[in-house]
Amino acid sequence: MDVVKLSRRSLLAGVAASLSGCGALASLNAASATLDTYDLTPVPGSTAGRRTRRTLVVARPSGPAGILTDRIMVKPTPSAITFLPDARWPDELPAVLQSLLIRSISGTGRLGYVGTAEGGPVPDLALLTRIDAFQVEIEGETLVARMAMQLTLLRDNDQRVLANRSFTTSVPSPGDAPAEIVGAFQAGLNVLLPQMADWVASV
Incomplete structure:
Protein backbone atom coordinates (compact mmCIF):
# COMPACT_ATOMS: atom_id res chain seq x y z
CA MET A 1 0.00 0.00 0.00
CA ASP A 2 1.21 3.49 -0.80
CA VAL A 3 2.80 5.08 2.31
CA VAL A 4 1.39 8.56 1.73
CA LYS A 5 -2.12 7.20 1.17
CA LEU A 6 -1.81 5.21 4.37
CA SER A 7 -0.70 8.34 6.24
CA ARG A 8 -3.65 10.34 4.96
CA ARG A 9 -6.10 7.54 5.73
CA SER A 10 -4.77 7.02 9.26
CA LEU A 11 -4.80 10.75 9.98
CA LEU A 12 -8.42 11.03 8.85
CA ALA A 13 -9.30 8.02 11.00
CA GLY A 14 -7.73 9.72 14.00
CA VAL A 15 -9.54 12.94 13.19
CA ALA A 16 -12.86 11.12 13.04
CA ALA A 17 -12.16 9.53 16.40
CA SER A 18 -11.37 12.89 17.95
CA LEU A 19 -14.58 14.39 16.57
CA SER A 20 -16.68 11.58 17.98
CA GLY A 21 -15.10 11.96 21.40
CA CYS A 22 -15.18 15.75 21.82
CA GLY A 23 -18.05 18.12 21.29
CA ALA A 24 -16.52 21.50 22.17
CA LEU A 25 -13.24 23.34 22.69
CA ALA A 26 -13.81 23.19 26.43
CA SER A 27 -13.92 19.40 26.28
CA LEU A 28 -10.76 19.34 24.17
CA ASN A 29 -8.89 21.51 26.63
CA ALA A 30 -10.05 19.42 29.56
CA ALA A 31 -8.75 16.27 27.88
CA SER A 32 -5.46 17.77 26.77
CA ALA A 33 -3.61 16.94 30.01
CA THR A 34 -3.31 13.30 28.87
CA LEU A 35 -1.92 14.12 25.41
CA ASP A 36 1.70 14.14 24.30
CA THR A 37 3.07 17.69 24.34
CA TYR A 38 5.19 19.09 21.50
CA ASP A 39 7.13 22.35 21.68
CA LEU A 40 8.57 24.61 18.99
CA THR A 41 12.00 26.25 18.97
CA PRO A 42 12.85 29.94 18.40
CA VAL A 43 15.16 30.79 15.51
CA PRO A 44 16.95 34.16 15.82
CA GLY A 45 17.44 36.46 12.88
CA SER A 46 20.78 37.89 11.81
CA THR A 47 22.96 39.62 14.38
CA ALA A 48 24.36 41.85 11.62
CA GLY A 49 22.74 45.19 10.98
CA ARG A 50 21.84 48.40 12.76
CA ARG A 51 21.66 48.20 16.55
CA THR A 52 19.51 50.52 18.64
CA ARG A 53 18.41 50.95 22.25
CA ARG A 54 14.76 50.92 21.25
CA THR A 55 12.44 48.78 23.34
CA LEU A 56 9.82 46.50 21.83
CA VAL A 57 6.70 44.96 23.34
CA VAL A 58 5.35 41.88 21.58
CA ALA A 59 1.60 41.62 22.11
CA ARG A 60 -0.16 38.28 22.39
CA PRO A 61 -1.16 37.30 18.83
CA SER A 62 -4.80 37.25 17.79
CA GLY A 63 -6.50 34.78 15.48
CA PRO A 64 -9.61 32.75 14.68
CA ALA A 65 -11.33 30.91 17.53
CA GLY A 66 -10.20 27.52 16.22
CA ILE A 67 -6.54 28.22 16.99
CA LEU A 68 -7.03 29.86 20.39
CA THR A 69 -6.29 26.56 22.10
CA ASP A 70 -3.36 24.27 22.90
CA ARG A 71 -4.55 21.68 20.38
CA ILE A 72 -2.94 21.19 16.95
CA MET A 73 -5.57 22.13 14.39
CA VAL A 74 -6.37 20.03 11.32
CA ARG A 88 -0.99 19.30 21.95
CA TRP A 89 1.17 22.43 22.15
CA PRO A 90 2.67 23.30 25.58
CA ASP A 91 0.34 26.32 25.87
CA GLU A 92 -2.38 27.99 23.84
CA LEU A 93 -0.98 28.64 20.36
CA PRO A 94 -0.99 32.49 20.64
CA ALA A 95 1.15 32.26 23.79
CA VAL A 96 3.52 29.80 22.09
CA LEU A 97 3.97 32.10 19.08
CA GLN A 98 4.38 35.17 21.30
CA SER A 99 7.25 33.45 23.12
CA LEU A 100 8.84 32.32 19.84
CA LEU A 101 8.71 35.86 18.43
CA ILE A 102 10.18 37.41 21.58
CA ARG A 103 13.09 34.99 21.73
CA SER A 104 13.77 35.09 17.97
CA ILE A 105 13.77 38.91 17.80
CA SER A 106 15.75 39.25 21.03
CA GLY A 107 18.30 36.77 19.67
CA THR A 108 19.37 39.26 17.02
CA GLY A 109 20.79 41.53 19.74
CA ARG A 110 19.73 44.51 17.66
CA LEU A 111 17.14 46.00 20.04
CA GLY A 112 17.58 47.23 23.59
CA TYR A 113 14.69 45.20 25.01
CA VAL A 114 12.19 42.70 23.63
CA GLY A 115 9.45 41.28 25.83
CA THR A 116 5.86 41.46 27.01
CA ALA A 117 4.14 44.49 28.49
CA GLU A 118 4.27 43.02 31.99
CA GLY A 119 7.29 44.17 33.98
CA GLY A 120 9.31 45.66 31.13
CA PRO A 121 10.42 49.23 30.42
CA VAL A 122 8.22 51.78 28.68
CA PRO A 123 8.19 50.56 25.06
CA ASP A 124 9.17 52.55 21.99
CA LEU A 125 7.54 50.04 19.65
CA ALA A 126 4.76 47.47 19.77
CA LEU A 127 4.45 44.40 17.56
CA LEU A 128 0.97 43.09 16.75
CA THR A 129 0.53 39.67 15.17
CA ARG A 130 -2.56 38.23 13.50
CA ILE A 131 -2.48 34.47 12.96
CA ASP A 132 -4.35 33.73 9.74
CA ALA A 133 -3.36 30.06 9.53
CA PHE A 134 -1.46 27.58 11.68
CA GLN A 135 -2.82 24.18 10.83
CA VAL A 136 -2.44 20.84 9.10
CA GLU A 137 -4.15 20.72 5.70
CA ILE A 138 -4.71 17.75 3.40
CA GLU A 139 -3.71 18.44 -0.18
CA GLY A 140 -4.45 15.43 -2.34
CA GLU A 141 -2.57 12.63 -0.60
CA THR A 142 -0.17 14.90 1.28
CA LEU A 143 -0.33 16.35 4.80
CA VAL A 144 0.88 19.96 4.84
CA ALA A 145 1.70 22.28 7.75
CA ARG A 146 0.44 25.70 6.68
CA MET A 147 1.35 28.95 8.47
CA ALA A 148 0.30 32.51 7.66
CA MET A 149 0.79 35.55 9.90
CA GLN A 150 0.39 39.30 9.49
CA LEU A 151 2.82 41.46 11.52
CA THR A 152 2.21 45.15 12.26
CA LEU A 153 4.78 47.39 13.93
CA LEU A 154 3.47 50.44 15.82
CA ARG A 155 5.10 53.41 17.48
CA ASP A 156 3.80 52.96 21.00
CA ASN A 157 3.36 56.58 22.12
CA ASP A 158 0.89 57.54 19.37
CA GLN A 159 -0.06 54.11 17.93
CA ARG A 160 1.12 55.14 14.48
CA VAL A 161 1.59 52.20 12.12
CA LEU A 162 5.21 52.11 10.97
CA ALA A 163 5.08 49.00 8.80
CA ASN A 164 3.21 45.77 8.21
CA ARG A 165 4.01 42.58 6.35
CA SER A 166 2.58 39.12 5.73
CA PHE A 167 4.61 35.95 6.24
CA THR A 168 3.44 32.61 4.85
CA THR A 169 4.81 29.14 4.23
CA SER A 170 3.61 25.57 3.67
CA VAL A 171 5.71 22.50 4.46
CA PRO A 172 4.76 18.89 3.58
CA SER A 173 4.94 16.41 6.44
CA PRO A 174 6.79 13.14 5.74
CA GLY A 175 4.12 11.18 7.60
CA ASP A 176 1.10 11.32 9.89
CA ALA A 177 2.85 10.82 13.24
CA PRO A 178 2.53 13.86 15.54
CA ALA A 179 6.32 14.23 15.76
CA GLU A 180 6.57 14.32 11.96
CA ILE A 181 3.78 16.89 11.68
CA VAL A 182 5.32 19.09 14.37
CA GLY A 183 8.64 18.73 12.54
CA ALA A 184 6.97 20.20 9.45
CA PHE A 185 5.75 23.17 11.51
CA GLN A 186 9.27 23.65 12.87
CA ALA A 187 10.76 23.49 9.38
CA GLY A 188 8.43 26.29 8.32
CA LEU A 189 9.29 28.36 11.39
CA ASN A 190 12.99 27.84 10.70
CA VAL A 191 12.37 30.04 7.65
CA LEU A 192 9.69 32.40 8.96
CA LEU A 193 11.08 33.33 12.38
CA PRO A 194 14.44 34.69 11.11
CA GLN A 195 12.58 36.60 8.40
CA MET A 196 10.24 38.10 10.98
CA ALA A 197 13.06 38.94 13.39
CA ASP A 198 15.16 40.60 10.68
CA TRP A 199 12.16 42.59 9.44
CA VAL A 200 11.29 43.90 12.91
CA ALA A 201 14.90 44.77 13.74
CA SER A 202 15.33 46.60 10.44
CA VAL A 203 12.24 48.84 10.58
Whole structure:
Protein backbone atom coordinates (compact mmCIF):
# COMPACT_ATOMS: atom_id res chain seq x y z
CA MET A 1 0.00 0.00 0.00
CA ASP A 2 1.21 3.49 -0.80
CA VAL A 3 2.80 5.08 2.31
CA VAL A 4 1.39 8.56 1.73
CA LYS A 5 -2.12 7.20 1.17
CA LEU A 6 -1.81 5.21 4.37
CA SER A 7 -0.70 8.34 6.24
CA ARG A 8 -3.65 10.34 4.96
CA ARG A 9 -6.10 7.54 5.73
CA SER A 10 -4.77 7.02 9.26
CA LEU A 11 -4.80 10.75 9.98
CA LEU A 12 -8.42 11.03 8.85
CA ALA A 13 -9.30 8.02 11.00
CA GLY A 14 -7.73 9.72 14.00
CA VAL A 15 -9.54 12.94 13.19
CA ALA A 16 -12.86 11.12 13.04
CA ALA A 17 -12.16 9.53 16.40
CA SER A 18 -11.37 12.89 17.95
CA LEU A 19 -14.58 14.39 16.57
CA SER A 20 -16.68 11.58 17.98
CA GLY A 21 -15.10 11.96 21.40
CA CYS A 22 -15.18 15.75 21.82
CA GLY A 23 -18.05 18.12 21.29
CA ALA A 24 -16.52 21.50 22.17
CA LEU A 25 -13.24 23.34 22.69
CA ALA A 26 -13.81 23.19 26.43
CA SER A 27 -13.92 19.40 26.28
CA LEU A 28 -10.76 19.34 24.17
CA ASN A 29 -8.89 21.51 26.63
CA ALA A 30 -10.05 19.42 29.56
CA ALA A 31 -8.75 16.27 27.88
CA SER A 32 -5.46 17.77 26.77
CA ALA A 33 -3.61 16.94 30.01
CA THR A 34 -3.31 13.30 28.87
CA LEU A 35 -1.92 14.12 25.41
CA ASP A 36 1.70 14.14 24.30
CA THR A 37 3.07 17.69 24.34
CA TYR A 38 5.19 19.09 21.50
CA ASP A 39 7.13 22.35 21.68
CA LEU A 40 8.57 24.61 18.99
CA THR A 41 12.00 26.25 18.97
CA PRO A 42 12.85 29.94 18.40
CA VAL A 43 15.16 30.79 15.51
CA PRO A 44 16.95 34.16 15.82
CA GLY A 45 17.44 36.46 12.88
CA SER A 46 20.78 37.89 11.81
CA THR A 47 22.96 39.62 14.38
CA ALA A 48 24.36 41.85 11.62
CA GLY A 49 22.74 45.19 10.98
CA ARG A 50 21.84 48.40 12.76
CA ARG A 51 21.66 48.20 16.55
CA THR A 52 19.51 50.52 18.64
CA ARG A 53 18.41 50.95 22.25
CA ARG A 54 14.76 50.92 21.25
CA THR A 55 12.44 48.78 23.34
CA LEU A 56 9.82 46.50 21.83
CA VAL A 57 6.70 44.96 23.34
CA VAL A 58 5.35 41.88 21.58
CA ALA A 59 1.60 41.62 22.11
CA ARG A 60 -0.16 38.28 22.39
CA PRO A 61 -1.16 37.30 18.83
CA SER A 62 -4.80 37.25 17.79
CA GLY A 63 -6.50 34.78 15.48
CA PRO A 64 -9.61 32.75 14.68
CA ALA A 65 -11.33 30.91 17.53
CA GLY A 66 -10.20 27.52 16.22
CA ILE A 67 -6.54 28.22 16.99
CA LEU A 68 -7.03 29.86 20.39
CA THR A 69 -6.29 26.56 22.10
CA ASP A 70 -3.36 24.27 22.90
CA ARG A 71 -4.55 21.68 20.38
CA ILE A 72 -2.94 21.19 16.95
CA MET A 73 -5.57 22.13 14.39
CA VAL A 74 -6.37 20.03 11.32
CA LYS A 75 -8.50 21.21 8.37
CA PRO A 76 -9.48 18.07 6.43
CA THR A 77 -11.51 20.34 4.13
CA PRO A 78 -11.59 24.15 3.78
CA SER A 79 -14.76 24.37 5.90
CA ALA A 80 -14.04 21.67 8.51
CA ILE A 81 -11.97 22.06 11.68
CA THR A 82 -10.77 19.36 14.04
CA PHE A 83 -7.61 18.56 16.03
CA LEU A 84 -4.86 15.96 16.16
CA PRO A 85 -6.16 13.34 18.60
CA ASP A 86 -2.82 12.50 20.25
CA ALA A 87 -0.92 15.79 20.55
CA ARG A 88 -0.99 19.30 21.95
CA TRP A 89 1.17 22.43 22.15
CA PRO A 90 2.67 23.30 25.58
CA ASP A 91 0.34 26.32 25.87
CA GLU A 92 -2.38 27.99 23.84
CA LEU A 93 -0.98 28.64 20.36
CA PRO A 94 -0.99 32.49 20.64
CA ALA A 95 1.15 32.26 23.79
CA VAL A 96 3.52 29.80 22.09
CA LEU A 97 3.97 32.10 19.08
CA GLN A 98 4.38 35.17 21.30
CA SER A 99 7.25 33.45 23.12
CA LEU A 100 8.84 32.32 19.84
CA LEU A 101 8.71 35.86 18.43
CA ILE A 102 10.18 37.41 21.58
CA ARG A 103 13.09 34.99 21.73
CA SER A 104 13.77 35.09 17.97
CA ILE A 105 13.77 38.91 17.80
CA SER A 106 15.75 39.25 21.03
CA GLY A 107 18.30 36.77 19.67
CA THR A 108 19.37 39.26 17.02
CA GLY A 109 20.79 41.53 19.74
CA ARG A 110 19.73 44.51 17.66
CA LEU A 111 17.14 46.00 20.04
CA GLY A 112 17.58 47.23 23.59
CA TYR A 113 14.69 45.20 25.01
CA VAL A 114 12.19 42.70 23.63
CA GLY A 115 9.45 41.28 25.83
CA THR A 116 5.86 41.46 27.01
CA ALA A 117 4.14 44.49 28.49
CA GLU A 118 4.27 43.02 31.99
CA GLY A 119 7.29 44.17 33.98
CA GLY A 120 9.31 45.66 31.13
CA PRO A 121 10.42 49.23 30.42
CA VAL A 122 8.22 51.78 28.68
CA PRO A 123 8.19 50.56 25.06
CA ASP A 124 9.17 52.55 21.99
CA LEU A 125 7.54 50.04 19.65
CA ALA A 126 4.76 47.47 19.77
CA LEU A 127 4.45 44.40 17.56
CA LEU A 128 0.97 43.09 16.75
CA THR A 129 0.53 39.67 15.17
CA ARG A 130 -2.56 38.23 13.50
CA ILE A 131 -2.48 34.47 12.96
CA ASP A 132 -4.35 33.73 9.74
CA ALA A 133 -3.36 30.06 9.53
CA PHE A 134 -1.46 27.58 11.68
CA GLN A 135 -2.82 24.18 10.83
CA VAL A 136 -2.44 20.84 9.10
CA GLU A 137 -4.15 20.72 5.70
CA ILE A 138 -4.71 17.75 3.40
CA GLU A 139 -3.71 18.44 -0.18
CA GLY A 140 -4.45 15.43 -2.34
CA GLU A 141 -2.57 12.63 -0.60
CA THR A 142 -0.17 14.90 1.28
CA LEU A 143 -0.33 16.35 4.80
CA VAL A 144 0.88 19.96 4.84
CA ALA A 145 1.70 22.28 7.75
CA ARG A 146 0.44 25.70 6.68
CA MET A 147 1.35 28.95 8.47
CA ALA A 148 0.30 32.51 7.66
CA MET A 149 0.79 35.55 9.90
CA GLN A 150 0.39 39.30 9.49
CA LEU A 151 2.82 41.46 11.52
CA THR A 152 2.21 45.15 12.26
CA LEU A 153 4.78 47.39 13.93
CA LEU A 154 3.47 50.44 15.82
CA ARG A 155 5.10 53.41 17.48
CA ASP A 156 3.80 52.96 21.00
CA ASN A 157 3.36 56.58 22.12
CA ASP A 158 0.89 57.54 19.37
CA GLN A 159 -0.06 54.11 17.93
CA ARG A 160 1.12 55.14 14.48
CA VAL A 161 1.59 52.20 12.12
CA LEU A 162 5.21 52.11 10.97
CA ALA A 163 5.08 49.00 8.80
CA ASN A 164 3.21 45.77 8.21
CA ARG A 165 4.01 42.58 6.35
CA SER A 166 2.58 39.12 5.73
CA PHE A 167 4.61 35.95 6.24
CA THR A 168 3.44 32.61 4.85
CA THR A 169 4.81 29.14 4.23
CA SER A 170 3.61 25.57 3.67
CA VAL A 171 5.71 22.50 4.46
CA PRO A 172 4.76 18.89 3.58
CA SER A 173 4.94 16.41 6.44
CA PRO A 174 6.79 13.14 5.74
CA GLY A 175 4.12 11.18 7.60
CA ASP A 176 1.10 11.32 9.89
CA ALA A 177 2.85 10.82 13.24
CA PRO A 178 2.53 13.86 15.54
CA ALA A 179 6.32 14.23 15.76
CA GLU A 180 6.57 14.32 11.96
CA ILE A 181 3.78 16.89 11.68
CA VAL A 182 5.32 19.09 14.37
CA GLY A 183 8.64 18.73 12.54
CA ALA A 184 6.97 20.20 9.45
CA PHE A 185 5.75 23.17 11.51
CA GLN A 186 9.27 23.65 12.87
CA ALA A 187 10.76 23.49 9.38
CA GLY A 188 8.43 26.29 8.32
CA LEU A 189 9.29 28.36 11.39
CA ASN A 190 12.99 27.84 10.70
CA VAL A 191 12.37 30.04 7.65
CA LEU A 192 9.69 32.40 8.96
CA LEU A 193 11.08 33.33 12.38
CA PRO A 194 14.44 34.69 11.11
CA GLN A 195 12.58 36.60 8.40
CA MET A 196 10.24 38.10 10.98
CA ALA A 197 13.06 38.94 13.39
CA ASP A 198 15.16 40.60 10.68
CA TRP A 199 12.16 42.59 9.44
CA VAL A 200 11.29 43.90 12.91
CA ALA A 201 14.90 44.77 13.74
CA SER A 202 15.33 46.60 10.44
CA VAL A 203 12.24 48.84 10.58
